[in-house]
Amino acid sequence: MIDIALVAALLYQIYKLLKGSVAIKIFLGFLSIYLIYLLVRAVRMELLSSILGQFMGVGVIAAIIIFAPEIRKFLLLVGRSSFLSNDNIWKDILFFWRKKENSAFNISPIIDASKTLAGSNTGALMVISSSSELKFYAESGDILDAELSKRLLISIFNKYSPLHDGAVIIHNGRIKAARCILPVTEREVPAQFGLRHRAGIGMSEATDALILVISEETGQVSMMKNGKVLHNLSFQEVREILNDYLNNEDLDDRFESLSEYDLSKKKKLAMTSKS
Numbered sequence: 001m002i003d004i005a006l007v008a009a010l011l012y013q014i015y016k017l018l019k020g021s022v023a024i025k026i027f028l029g030f031l032s033i034y035l036i037y038l039l040v041r042a043v044r045m046e047l048l049s050s051i052l053g054q055f056m057g058v059g060v061i062a063a064i065i066i067f068a069p070e071i072r073k074f075l076l077l078v079g080r081s082s083f084l085s086n087d088n089i090w091k092d093i094l095f096f097w098r099k100k101e102n103s104a105f106n107i108s109p110i111i112d113a114s115k116t117l118a119g120s121n122t123g124a125l126m127v128i129s130s131s132s133e134l135k136f137y138a139e140s141g142d143i144l145d146a147e148l149s150k151r152l153l154i155s156i157f158n159k160y161s162p163l164h165d166g167a168v169i170i171h172n173g174r175i176k177a178a179r180c181i182l183p184v185t186e187r188e189v190p191a192q193f194g195l196r197h198r199a200g201i202g203m204s205e206a207t208d209a210l211i212l213v214i215s216e217e218t219g220q221v222s223m224m225k226n227g228k229v230l231h232n233l234s235f236q237e238v239r240e241i242l243n244d245y246l247n248n249e250d251l252d253d254r255f256e257s258l259s260e261y262d263l264s265k266k267k268k269l270a271m272t273s274k275s
């Protein structure tokens with residue numbers, strides 16, 4: 001019984017750590033195959049269980065290679081005394097069946113700060129996550145865990161601030177971290193998108209977060225979700241998208257895929273050159 005409880009707690013912690021990243025899909029894939037393997041073995045289906053057994057053997061080595069960075073970070077977290085002494089972990093384990101709290105929070109500081117940042121052509125990169133703290137990415141920067149405020153966001157992205165380089169991660173009304181390094185997309189992106197936008201698109205491909213980018217060059221606001229983009233948004237649109245995202249509404253249809261984005265740009269260009 002204690003054995004089962006410990007395994008359940010461990011699996012839950014791994015799930016929490018990976019939540020929001022692509023690694024979780026691979027992890028759940030492995031877990032499902034392992035459960036099928038146990039089931040097949042229990043009902044003594046010899047051939048299938050030997051095939052799945054072979055796969056599991058190779059799978060463990062493959063998992064170690066695929067999850068190398070995650071395993072390193074996980075061990076680092078385990079090693080930190082704060083990880084085990086953190087009350088939240090025990091609360092999470094004890095009350096894991098509780099319904100997820102509504103992720104909505106007051107987004108006005110994000111909108112107000114974006115207005116000021118865009119108005120002064122200050123570049124910014126914000127990751128807003130409704131489902132998780134995105135610990136992996138937060139750990140790549142400086143942990144703040146500060147209450148979300150317009151003044152704080154403006155200070156972070158001020159060109160002279162030591163925190164301005166990289167992204168902030170916002171979750172549950174708190175700025176979890178600043179100066180975070182995000183994965184850059186490997187897909188081809190429109191020529192006017194530089195590194196900041198590429199990182200925004202990359203992060204939206206790797207996680208279920210919503211990304212907000214303010215261009216230093218033009219002051220224009222873009223958002224990214226699931227590898228798709230929306231460019232040159234008004235602040236009213238930003239507010240609506242943010243609200244809908246935090247209320248778990250499906251935003252996929254509203255965003256443009258990178259190929260659509262190129263096409264719509266070309267159409268606009270053709271129309272303006274005709275007129």
Ligand SMILES: Nc1ncnc2c1ncn2[C@@H]1O[C@H](COP(=O)(O)OP(=O)(O)OP(=O)(O)O)[C@@H](O)[C@H]1O
Nearest residue numbers: 123165166167181182194195196197199215216217
């Ligand atoms: N992988 C990354 N993760 C987080 N932030 C990044 C990453 N790559 C670049 N950045 C941020 O983007 C800034 C560089 O942006 P760059 O000027 O290349 O982007 P851009 O998309 O052309 O945007 P802009 O329109 O603002 O010039 C860096 O100073 C850094 O703050």
